[in-house]
Amino acid sequence: MDQWWLWLVVAVAVVVIALGIVLAVRARSHGQVESAPEKPQVEPETSPPEAVAEPTPATPEIETPEPTAGRLVRLRERLARSKNSLGKGLLTLLSSDKLTDEEWEEIEDTLLAADVGVTDTTEIVDRLRERVKVLGSRTSSQVRALLQEELTTALGVEADRNLNTVTEDGPATVMVVGVNGAGKTTTCGKIARVLIADGNTVVMGAADTFRAAAADQLETWGTRVGAKVVRSHEGADPASVAFDAVKTAKDDQADVVLVDTAGRLQNKVGLMDELGKVKRVVEKHGPVCETLLVLDATTGQNGLQQAKVFTEVCDVTGVILTKLDGTAKGGIVIAVQRQLGVPVKLIGLGEGPDDLAPFEVESFVDALISVDEQ
């Protein structure tokens, strides 16, 4: 009986010790688990993660153009300094008291050298001969006035040279066409700039899908002047880009949509097909208000022959003569109008954004016959 009690006491002691050990071990491991998250929970005392501090994209600054009035003054200054100035040559010749046949021939050559063209040169010289005969002896200011009148007549004051960009319904659609490198894309940008400065909203369509960089170039202009640009990938159907551009302009209730086309002239049929299609597709939205032919003034009479093809394939309503800053042959304007039967509406005077001037006959004639007095 005593032994039974002894065994019971030993068994209880063993159980108590075992329990103690188990509890101690559990308590230890529990403590470790609880302390474990403490490390990662410690927040770094630094600022928020870098991703939050992403830079906000800078809004492109839209430039304000200089007024278009007076832009021809620069041309006047440039032509006046030119050695081969049309004005200088003609005024000197016409001032001589008695004009011989040789001198009249020289006058003719001066006009031809200035790219006036044969028909107009003959007409101008015939009229001058007649009037000089009537006048008899003449002062230099009379000679200047005479020349001014004759050149003004040759250029014509009747034609409407305003850009037709006002419509009753929907955006005014303007198509810009011409041979390679004439300055179409640049001119689209310059026109957009002037229109926007006058309070219009403008969309430009990059329908020149032939040259990869053309759409990028137009987009750069768009960002610069604040015009939306509709474009597609290289080789895309130009007619569909033009259609989308007009649609976007309609949806946005824009005032004007300028469609820049590719300058291809490998063969007349291909050109006719492409331009004709672009125009037809655009006209599904409404009539095209202006089809502007961009012409490089430095290509002279040769360029005129190429340009004629455009007037045959699309109804050109106005000419933009670019790069007049690169030639002293301002007489090309007379030939362009005569041979194409379309008024020159704008002239390009350089690569800068403000180097586009409205064509005003009087200021232009004044620039043509200006003489550097210094």
Ligand SMILES: Nc1nc2c(ncn2[C@@H]2O[C@H](COP(=O)(O)OP(=O)(O)OP(=O)(O)O)[C@@H](O)[C@H]2O)c(=O)[nH]1
């Ligand atoms: N000096 C001068 N350069 C001009 C004038 N207009 C355009 N240019 C330049 O002529 C070059 C051709 O101009 P673009 O606008 O690319 O000609 P484009 O007709 O669109 O050319 P394609 O797309 O190849 O048919 C560019 O270097 C222009 O900066 C201008 O009035 N004067």
